[in-house]
Structures are given as C-alpha cells and as structure tokens.
Amino acid sequence: KNQVEQSPQSLIILEGKNCTLQCNYTVSPFSNLRWYKQDTGRGPVSLTIMTFSENTKSNGRYTATLDADTKQSSLHITASQLSDSASYICVVSVSGGYNKLIFGAGTRLAVHP
C-alpha cells in the first residue's frame, strides 16, 4: 500500500533556530517527491519538487533532500521565522497516472519568539 510517513508529528523551536523534518515513503511507482507548507485552514503551497535523480533542492531558507534508495527525504529550515509556523507535508507523486498525490500527515511546526 502506498504510504508516506513523517516525523516528528510536531515540533517547537525558537525563532532563528534551524530544524529538520523527516519523511519516509513506500510509494510505487515513484514519480517525484514534494514538500508543501500548509497554514491552518488554507490550501497547501509547494516548497520543492524533486525527481528520483535529484538529491537536493533549495527554495530560500528551505532545503529538501532525497535518497531514492532508502526512500527517505528531509526538509531543513534555516534561521526560522515566526511565519514558518505551519504544517509541513511530504507528498509523493505516483508515476504513470495523472499526478495522483499521496500525502503524509505532516509535521506541525511552531516557531516561538
């Protein structure tokens, strides 16, 4: 069964600190892996998209890594800001179809002053 697991479930950090969120997936056939940011009550917003041949991708203070062999990904947030408080969702796209997305449960990040 296609699954995406994320850890930790929630995280509290102080403003200015870094953090790393983890994602493990068992999705086949694999097309690409995405990280989304979702503010409470809002739609997900894409941060990065990586295919199996890409090991890392950055978007400002967000850096995602992908190990397609171990089926693991991470999202590193540098110099956190209060506005980074949100859920961060790992999403894997299934190959061969119309981009069906399999969502993880997300990591809820709270950045405190």
Add this chain to the structure above:
Amino acid sequence: EPEVTQTPSHQVTQMGQEVILRCVPISNHLYFYWYRQILGQKVEFLVSFYNNEISEKSEIFDDQFSVERPDGSNFTLKIRSTKLEDSAMYFCASSSGTGSYEQYFGPGTRLTVT
C-alpha cells in the same frame, strides 16, 4: 499571480442534501483535481479530471460524488446526498501538466454536514 479560487469558503448543509462546491482553476491549466481533508487528518486524493473526463478516482469517490466542467472556467464537485462523514475541507487543484508539474491548490471549502 494567477491562483485557484473556490466558492463558497464555508458551506453548512443538512444530511441528505445535495451540495455543489465550485472551483475556478488557473486559466491555461489542463488537469484538475479534488482533494479532501477531514479535520486533523491527511489530505486525501478524490479525483483527477482531464480532457472533460475523469482520469482517475479514489475509493472515496463513490456514486455520491460527481465532477463537471460546465464551461471553460469552472470545475465543480457535487455530492448528491451528504452524510455526516462528508464534513471536511475540500481543496481544488490545477496543473498545466503531469509528472513534475506543480499542482496549485485553492484555499478550500469547509463543508459542514449537520
């Protein structure tokens, strides 16, 4: 910047009633999707739509659900006879392609079935 819009933002309906959720995808996009998120749970895929027909649907998308692109701009999700368990946030998304193409999500419609 173009964006996906959805109406209404919040819909309250009684069990057994029909509801139609509306979405206006980004204008040059060809692929359209509906997802739902029950409070506190994962976002779940419902259906994808391309070339005026359903291309893929999940097991959640049973006979009570239907989608339509009635004109060149709107994309709708209809639930024929709502159940309490249909209460969720429903997100529309659109994309200009498949594979690694970005899916842009709307702000969602919160459906409450009483």
